[in-house]
Amino acid sequence: FFFLMIRRPPRSTQSRSSAASDVYKRQTQYREMAEVNLQKSLRIKYGSLNRIFKDYKSYQKEEEQQKAKVQKMKDEQKDSYDINKQEEVLEETQNMLPNCMTRLTDALRELESWLEENGEDPSLNESEDKPKAHDLISTVKEFINQLNEGTNQ
Numbered sequence: 838f839f840f841l842m843i844r845r846p847p848r849s850t851q852s853r854s855s856a857a858s859d860v861y862k863r864q865t866q867y868r869e870m871a872e873v874n875l876q877k878s879l880r881i882k883y884g885s886l887n888r889i890f891k892d893y894k895s896y897q898k899e900e901e902q903q904k905a906k907v908q909k910m911k912d913e914q915k916d917s918y919d920i921n922k923q924e925e926v927l928e929e930t931q932n933m934l935p936n937c938m939t940r941l942t943d944a945l946r947e948l949e950s951w952l953e954e955n956g957e958d959p960s961l962n963e964s965e966d967k968p969k970a971h972d973l974i975s976t977v978k979e980f981i982n983q984l985n986e987g988t989n990q
Contacts, residue, residue, distance in 0.1 A: 875955055876964050882951055883970045886944040890977055893937045896930055903927040938984075945977050 907923045948970060961967050 875958055875960055876966070878951070879955075879961065879964060879966050879970060882944070882948045883966050883973060886941075886948050886970075886977065887973055889937065889941045889944050890973070890980070893934070893941055896933050896937055900927065900930045900934070903930055938981075941977065942981070945974065945981075949974060 903923065903926055907920065907927055910920050910923060952967075952970060952974075955961065956967070
């Protein structure tokens with residue numbers, strides 16, 4: 838036989854004064870959780886932008902290496918099938934760059950707007966991620982401007 842015991846939850850408050858005390862404790866816990874959530878959110882947005890930025894630079898490097906490889910194969914008059922396959926690989930890499938740039942600008946805008954909304958929060962003043970985020974934003978903006986100047990010339 839199985840017996841199901843139904844227990845009443847323990848009473849956490851015995852009187853009104855301790856009920857007020859519990860409310861105060863919960864308020865401070867919520868504030869602490871909100872501070873942790875802000876810092877965590879900043880860390881996530883910073884990490885996302887940083888990762889996408891590294892991805893873009895990696896695709897650029899891969900594109901340069903692949904162009905050199907294709908050119909070397911053409912110079913050495915390798916088999917046309919092999920050259921075509923390497924050109925396909927180059928094309929795939931080149932197709933990734935616009936998508937990655939879109940993700941980069943989206944992540945940049947998202948981090949900037951998040952910092953505009955939450956940047957003045959006192960809990961973020963002690964965060965080491967806030968100055969890193971501002972540095973990354975300026976680095977990415979400068980990088981995008983250099984790319985745009987390079988394509989306009």
